[in-house]
Amino acid sequence: MSAIFDAFSDIDDLAEDLNDPSPGARIMAVMELADSADPGAIPYIASAITDEDAGVRLRAATVLTDFDGPETSAALVIALTDVDEEVRKAAAISLTELKDPEAGTPLLSCIASTNEFVKVAVLGGLKELRRPDALAPAIEALQDASPVVRAAAVQVIGWLQDETALPAMMAAAQDADANVRRTAVATFGFTSGPHAEAALIKALGDENWQVREAGAETLAKAGSSAVQGDLMVALDDEYWQVRLKAVRSLGKLGLTAAAPKIGPMMTLDIPNLRKECAAVLGELADPGSVIFLQDYRDDADPDVRKNVRWALNKIAKNVA
Amino acid sequence: MPLAQTSTAVPVVVDDALCIADKGCTVCVDVCPLDVLRIAVQDDGTKTAYMKYDECWYCMPCETDCPTGAVTVNLPFLLR
Amino acid sequence: MDDILDGIDQIDCDILVIGGGTAGPMAALKAKRKNPEANVVLLEKAHVKRSGAISMGMDGLNNSVIPGYATPEQYTKEITIANDGIVDQAPIYRYAEECYGIIQELDQFGIRFQKDQNGEYDVKKVHHIGTYVLPMPNGDTVKKALYRQLRKARINISNRFMATRLLTGEGRVAGAICVNTRSAEFLVIRAKAVIMCLGAAGRLGLPTSGYLYGTYENPTNSGEGYSMAYHAGAGLANLECYQINPLIKDYNGPACAYVAGPLGGYTANAQGDRFIECDYWSGQMMQEFYDELQGGKGPVYLKLNHLAEETVSEIERVLHIVERPTRGHFHEGRGTDYRKQMIEMHISEIGFCSGHSASGVFVDRNAETTLKGLYAAGDMANVPHNYMLGAFTNGAIAGTESVDFIKDVDFASFDMGEVDRERERVLAPTKRDDGIPPNQIEYKTRRLVNDYLQPPKVTAKMLTAQARFEEVRHAMETEMVVKDSHELMRALEASSVMDCADMAASASLYRTESRWGLYHNRVEYAQNDEDWFCHTVMTKGSDGKPSSTKRDVEDYIVPLDEADKVAYANQRVTADTVAAE
Numbered sequence: 001m002s003a004i005f006d007a008f009s010d011i012d013d014l015a016e017d018l019n020d021p022s023p024g025a026r027i028m029a030v031m032e033l034a035d036s037a038d039p040g041a042i043p044y045i046a047s048a049i050t051d052e053d054a055g056v057r058l059r060a061a062t063v064l065t066d067f068d069g070p071e072t073s074a075a076l077v078i079a080l081t082d083v084d085e086e087v088r089k090a091a092a093i094s095l096t097e098l099k100d101p102e103a104g105t106p107l108l109s110c111i112a113s114t115n116e117f118v119k120v121a122v123l124g125g126l127k128e129l130r131r132p133d134a135l136a137p138a139i140e141a142l143q144d145a146s147p148v149v150r151a152a153a154v155q156v157i158g159w160l161q162d163e164t165a166l167p168a169m170m171a172a173a174q175d176a177d178a179n180v181r182r183t184a185v186a187t188f189g190f191t192s193g194p195h196a197e198a199a200l201i202k203a204l205g206d207e208n209w210q211v212r213e214a215g216a217e218t219l220a221k222a223g224s225s226a227v228q229g230d231l232m233v234a235l236d237d238e239y240w241q242v243r244l245k246a247v248r249s250l251g252k253l254g255l256t257a258a259a260p261k262i263g264p265m266m267t268l269d270i271p272n273l274r275k276e277c278a279a280v281l282g283e284l285a286d287p288g289s290v291i292f293l294q295d296y297r298d299d300a301d302p303d304v305r306k307n308v309r310w311a312l313n314k315i316a317k318n319v320a
Numbered sequence: 321m322p323l324a325q326t327s328t329a330v331p332v333v334v335d336d337a338l339c340i341a342d343k344g345c346t347v348c349v350d351v352c353p354l355d356v357l358r359i360a361v362q363d364d365g366t367k368t369a370y371m372k373y374d375e376c377w378y379c380m381p382c383e384t385d386c387p388t389g390a391v392t393v394n395l396p397f398l399l400r
Numbered sequence: 401m402d403d404i405l406d407g408i409d410q411i412d413c414d415i416l417v418i419g420g421g422t423a424g425p426m427a428a429l430k431a432k433r434k435n436p437e438a439n440v441v442l443l444e445k446a447h448v449k450r451s452g453a454i455s456m457g458m459d460g461l462n463n464s465v466i467p468g469y470a471t472p473e474q475y476t477k478e479i480t481i482a483n484d485g486i487v488d489q490a491p492i493y494r495y496a497e498e499c500y501g502i503i504q505e506l507d508q509f510g511i512r513f514q515k516d517q518n519g520e521y522d523v524k525k526v527h528h529i530g531t532y533v534l535p536m537p538n539g540d541t542v543k544k545a546l547y548r549q550l551r552k553a554r555i556n557i558s559n560r561f562m563a564t565r566l567l568t569g570e571g572r573v574a575g576a577i578c579v580n581t582r583s584a585e586f587l588v589i590r591a592k593a594v595i596m597c598l599g600a601a602g603r604l605g606l607p608t609s610g611y612l613y614g615t616y617e618n619p620t621n622s623g624e625g626y627s628m629a630y631h632a633g634a635g636l637a638n639l640e641c642y643q644i645n646p647l648i649k650d651y652n653g654p655a656c657a658y659v660a661g662p663l664g665g666y667t668a669n670a671q672g673d674r675f676i677e678c679d680y681w682s683g684q685m686m687q688e689f690y691d692e693l694q695g696g697k698g699p700v701y702l703k704l705n706h707l708a709e710e711t712v713s714e715i716e717r718v719l720h721i722v723e724r725p726t727r728g729h730f731h732e733g734r735g736t737d738y739r740k741q742m743i744e745m746h747i748s749e750i751g752f753c754s755g756h757s758a759s760g761v762f763v764d765r766n767a768e769t770t771l772k773g774l775y776a777a778g779d780m781a782n783v784p785h786n787y788m789l790g791a792f793t794n795g796a797i798a799g800t801e802s803v804d805f806i807k808d809v810d811f812a813s814f815d816m817g818e819v820d821r822e823r824e825r826v827l828a829p830t831k832r833d834d835g836i837p838p839n840q841i842e843y844k845t846r847r848l849v850n851d852y853l854q855p856p857k858v859t860a861k862m863l864t865a866q867a868r869f870e871e872v873r874h875a876m877e878t879e880m881v882v883k884d885s886h887e888l889m890r891a892l893e894a895s896s897v898m899d900c901a902d903m904a905a906s907a908s909l910y911r912t913e914s915r916w917g918l919y920h921n922r923v924e925y926a927q928n929d930e931d932w933f934c935h936t937v938m939t940k941g942s943d944g945k946p947s948s949t950k951r952d953v954e955d956y957i958v959p960l961d962e963a964d965k966v967a968y969a970n971q972r973v974t975a976d977t978v979a980a981e
Contacts, residue, residue, distance in 0.1 A: 323881075
C-alpha cells in the first residue's frame with residue numbers, strides 16, 4: 001500500500017545529504033529541509049548559503065523565505081554579496097518576506113554598507129518590520145548617492161509614520177530623482193498640517209506627472225480646505241490622470257467652491273475623467289452644478305450617465 | 321472497439337541537461353495540479369522529467385518551482 | 401507508477417477535509433488550532449503545494465470588507481441585489497464580519513496585500529457604491545504560505561488520494577471512500593465530520609478552443625464536490641444559476657478588469673466605448689456582454705491603450721505574474737500589446753461556481769450542509785460571490801464549527817457493502833480490454849452541454865440534452881476503459897462531469913422563469929417573483945434521478961428599502977431611472 005500521509009522526517013537525517021558530493025542531491029536536501037517548516041532546519045539551510053555550487057546557494061536563498069528570525073536574516077545578508085546574481089536577487093526577495101522584528105538586527109548592523117544592492121535589500125527587509133531604531137539610519141540613507149537607495153529609505157520612513165521624520169520627508173519630496181519624489185510625496189498620507197500641505201502643494205507643480213498625480217491623490221488624506229486653490233490649478237494639468245486625482249481629492253475634502261470649475265470639465269472627451277467629475281459634482285451637491293450635468297443624463301458612456309443621474313439626484317436632495 | 325495511437329504536440333518541454341531527476345528530484349511531477357508529468361529512464365540509465373499526458377492548464381508551477389530552471393511551459397497549440 | 405494495484409486500507413480521523421486548495425487548508429488549520437488534540441486529515445487528489453483554483457496565486461481580493469471602506473451591512477446589500485435577491489443573508493453577513501480578521505491572518509502567514517507608502521491597506525474603489533478591491537502584488541506566494549502553515553501545524557496531509565463517494569449512516573456523514581490516483585489503491589476513511597472543499601465544476605462546458613483542459617477554472621476542479629454531495633443526499637441550491645465569466649479569448653484566463661479598473665482600464669466594444677451598465681460581476685453583466693457580442697457591436701475588448709506607458713507597465717506586471725502567468729507568453733505569441741491595441745475578450749464556457757454566482761451545495765451560516773456533520777466551503781458551497789477570500793473565511797468557519805460538532809459524536813456506523821459496491825463501480829473501467837476512453841466520454845458530454853445547455857436556455861434543447869446524456873452515461877457505465885490509474889482518475893472525473901451536466905439540465909428545467917441575467921435566461925419565461933422568489937434545492941430522488949423542491953429565502957437581516965434597490969439593483973439605467981443615494 002502506498003504511503004498515506006506526507007512524512008515528517010527527522011531534520012538531522014534530511015541534513016545528511018547536504019554533504020553529498022552531487023550538487024543535485026544537496027539541492028534536494030535543501031528543499032526537503034524547507035518542506036519540514038521546522039525552525040530547526042534554519043542552521044542547516046544557512047550553512048548551504050556558502051555551498052560551493054551556485055545552484056545550491058540559490059535554492060537556500062530562495063527557501064529561506066519560508067523562515068523568519070535573526071538566524072534567517074543573517075544568512076540572507078551573506079547571500080546578498082554572493083558572486084552569482086541570481087543568488088543575490090533571491091536573497092533580496094526573501095528579505096522582504098520577514099515579519100519578525102528581531103530579524104531586523106542583522107539588517108541594521110550592515111545598513112551602513114557602501115554596496116548599493118545590499119543597502120536597497122536591507123532597507124527593503126526593514127520596511128515591514130517597522131523598527132523605530134531603523135528611522136535614524138533610514139534618514140541618513142536619504143543622503144546616499146544612489147536614487148534607488150534613497151527610494152528604499154523613504155519607504156522605511158513612510159511605514160514608521162513618525163512625525164519627527166517630517167523634515168526628512170520634506171527634503172525627500174524635493175529629491176533630484178522623480179521616483180524618490182513620487183514615493184516621498186505618498187508618505188505624507190498619515191499626517192496633516194502646514195508642512196505636509198506645503199510639500200504636497202509643491203508636488204502639484206513637479207515636472208514629472210506621476211509626482212503631480214501622487215501629490216493630488218495624497219492631498220485627499222493630508223490636506224485641508226487651504227489647498228483648494230492649488231487643487232483647482234491642478235484641474236488644468238496636461239495629464240488627465242493628474243486632473244482626475246485632483247477632482248477626486250476636491251470631492252473627498254468637500255471643497256464645494258470648486259464645483260463651478262469642475263462642471264465645465266463634463267465636456268471633455270475622456271470618459272474616465274468625466275465619470276469622476278460627475279461623481280464629485282454629486283458629492284459636492286452644489287445646486288449650481290445642475291446646468292453642467294443635465295445634458296449628460298443620457299451620455300453614451302454608461303458609467304458617466306450613471307454618475308450624472310446619481311449626482312443630479314444628490315443635488316436635488318440637497319436643495320430639498 | 322480498438323484504440324488508436326494518435327500523436328499530440330505537448331506544451332511542457334524539459335531540458336535534459338539541467339534536469340536533476342537523477343538525484344531524486346520530482347518537484348515538477350509533484351506540483352503539477354493535473355499530474356501530467358512523469359520521470360523517464362533514458363537508455364543510458366539517467367532519468368529526466370517529461371510530459372506524459374496531454375492535459376495541461378499552462379499554469380506554470382512546474383516551470384516556476386523547478387530548482388534548476390529545466391522546465392519551459394508553452395501554450396498548447398489549440399489556443400495559441 | 402500508474403499501474404493498477406489491488407489494495408485497500410482503512411483509517412480513522414476526527415475531521416476529514418477533502419480538497420487542499422484554498423478553503424481546505426484553512427479549514428484544517430482552524431480545526432487543528434481550535435482543538436490541537438483532534439486528528440485532522442487533509443486529503444488532496446493532486447499535491448497541496450500547488451493545487452486548486454489558486455495554484456499559481458491570485459492578483460487581488462475583490463470582496464474585502466475592511467473597516468473604513470465598507471460595512472457588513474453594505475456588502476450584504478450589494479450581494480443580495482447582485483443575486484436578484486435569492487440569498488440567505490446570514491452566511492453572507494457572517495462572511496462580511498469575519499473576513500477582515502482572515503485578511504490580517506493571511507498577512508501574518510506572509511501572503512501580501514497592497515499597502516500604501518504608510519503601510520496601510522491600499523483598498524481600491526471600483527464603482528460609486530462600495531470599496532472592496534485589495535490588490536495582491538505578490539499574490540504568487542499564496543499556496544506556498546499555506547503549505548508552510550500546514551506543515552508547521554503538523555497537519556496530516558494525504559496527497560494523491562481522490563475521494564469518490566461519501567459514506568453515510570445514522571442520518572449523518574460517516575466518512576469517505578478514496579482511491580489513489582497513481583496506484584488505484586483504495587482508502588476508506590472513517591470520520592466524525594467531513595468538510596468538503598472541492599472547488600467549482602469548471603469542466604462542464606467545452607471552451608471555444610476545443611481543448612478539454614483550456615478551461616477558465618483550473619480543470620482539476622471537475623465537480624466532484626457537487627457529485628459527491630448529491631450522491632450522499634445533501635441538497636444543492638440554485639444550480640440553474642450557472643457560472644459564466646468574461647475572459648481573454650482563446651487564452652481563457654480572466655481579463656481582470658478589476659485589476660485594470662482602478663488604474664483606468666475598462667471593457668469596451670469594437671468602437672472602443674464602454675457598454676457595461678452593471679456594476680457587479682453578475683448574470684446581468686454577462687447578459688450585457690452576450691448582447692454586445694451578438695448584437696453587431698462586438699467583438700468585445702479589454703481597453704488599456706488609452707493609458708500612459710507607465711500605467712500599462714504597472715498593470716502588466718500584476719496581470720502577467722500572478723494568477724495566470726502564461727498570459728504574457730500568450731500576448732507575445734499573438735503579437736498583441738496593451739499599448740497598441742485592445743485585447744479581444746469573450747465569455748467562458750458554463751460551469752458551477754459559487755465563487756462567482758449563487759449556486760452550490762446548500763450551507764447555513766455555520767457552513768453546514770443539509771446532511772448532519774457534513775460541511776462545505778469555497779467555490780462549491782452556495783455562499784454567493786465569495787471568491788478567494790470567501791473560500792478562506794468560510795473554510796475557517798467550517799473548520800471551527802466542525803470541532804464543536806465532533807465533541808458529542810462518535811463515528812457513525814455504515815454499511816460495508818457500500819464500500820464493495822463503490823470499488824466495483826470505480827474499478828469497472830479497469831476490467832475491460834477495450835472500449836471508450838474517458839477523454840472521449842468527457843468530450844462528448846461537454847460538447848452536448850455547449851450545444852444544448854448554454855444560455856439562452858430553451859426547453860426543447862434541454863430535453864434533448866437529457867436524452868443524449870443518458871446515451872453517453874450508458875456508454876460510460878458499460879464501455880469506458882482505462883489503461884492506468886491516471887486514466888482512472890480521469891474516468892472518475894468524467895463521471896462527475898456527467899453528474900453535473902445532468903444536474904444543470906434538471907435544475908434549469910425546474911425553474912420556469914428567467915433570473916440572474918444570462919445565467920438563467922430561459923427565453924420562454926420572464927422573471928416571476930410571485931412563483932419563483934425562492935431557492936431551488938436539488939437532491940437525489942428515490943428513482944436515482946435529480947429531484948428539485950422550492951425553499952423559502954430566509955427573512956433578510958439587512959433589509960433593502962426602495963432606495964437601495966434603485967441604487968444597487970437598477971444597473972441598467974433607462975431613460976426614466978433616477979438613481980438614489
